[in-house]
Each structure stands twice: as structure tokens, then as C-alpha cells.
Amino acid sequence: MIINxxxxxxxxxxxxxxxxxxxxxxxxxxxxxxxxxxxxKQGTPNADFLYGLMRNYPNKDISPRQIREERIGKYENPN
Structure with a gap:
């Protein structure tokens, strides 16, 4: 649904x-x-999503927290 x-x-x-x-x-x-x-409420789809991210991430030695910080950093510092 889309609303203004x-x-x-x-x-x-x-x-x-x-x-x-x-x-x-x-x-x-x-x-x-x-x-x-x-x-x-079940929590598993988010866990499955994160697992998929980790499995396909090129640097296997990085933690989910580091991935999150890297992704957020792209928006905070777009240059």
C-alpha cells in the first residue's frame, strides 16, 4: 500500500x-x-538473510557487525 x-x-x-x-x-x-x-516475530528470515550475505561476501574473515558498519558507512560518508 502506498500513502502520502x-x-x-x-x-x-x-x-x-x-x-x-x-x-x-x-x-x-x-x-x-x-x-x-x-x-x-519468528526471526528466522532475517537470520537466513544474514547467512546468505555472509556466504556470498568476498571477505570470509569479516564479522556481521563489520559488514553492517561498512554498509552504514556508505550512507553516512557517500564520498
Whole structure:
């Protein structure tokens, strides 16, 4: 579901309830700015995702934390 920021602000409770079951993308001035997603209560898909990242990562001696810091660093210091 895609909604604009004004609609989200006016009916935040409704969209938080809907976000328990489906993804909601919020737009501002026609551009996607945020996404609400259901919380994964089982936890395994995220673990499977991280395992897949580690398996395909070229440097096998790096920890998941180092990968995370490297990925975040790309956004904090884009140069």
C-alpha cells in the first residue's frame, strides 16, 4: 500500500494497525520516503538473510557487525 505523508499523519493509528499485516510505503511530494513493515516475530528470515550475505561476501574473515558498519558507512560518508 502506498500513502502520502498527510494521509499518514491524519490516520496514523489506522496505518500502524495495517502495518502489522502488510508493508506501507509513505510518500512526500510524490517521492517514497519511508516504509512501515510488519515485525518478524519468528526471526528466522532475517537470520537466513544474514547467512546468505555472509556466504556470498568476498571477505570470509569479516564479522556481521563489520559488514553492517561498512554498509552504514556508505550512507553516512557517500564520498
Amino acid at each position: 505523508a498527510t494521509e499518514f499523519k491524519m490516520r496514523v493509528g489506522k496505518y500502524l494497525k495495517l502495518a502489522e499485516k502488510e508493508e506501507i510505503i509513505i510518500t512526500k511530494n510524490g517521492k517514497e520516503v519511508a516504509k512501515l513493515v510488519p515485525i518478524n
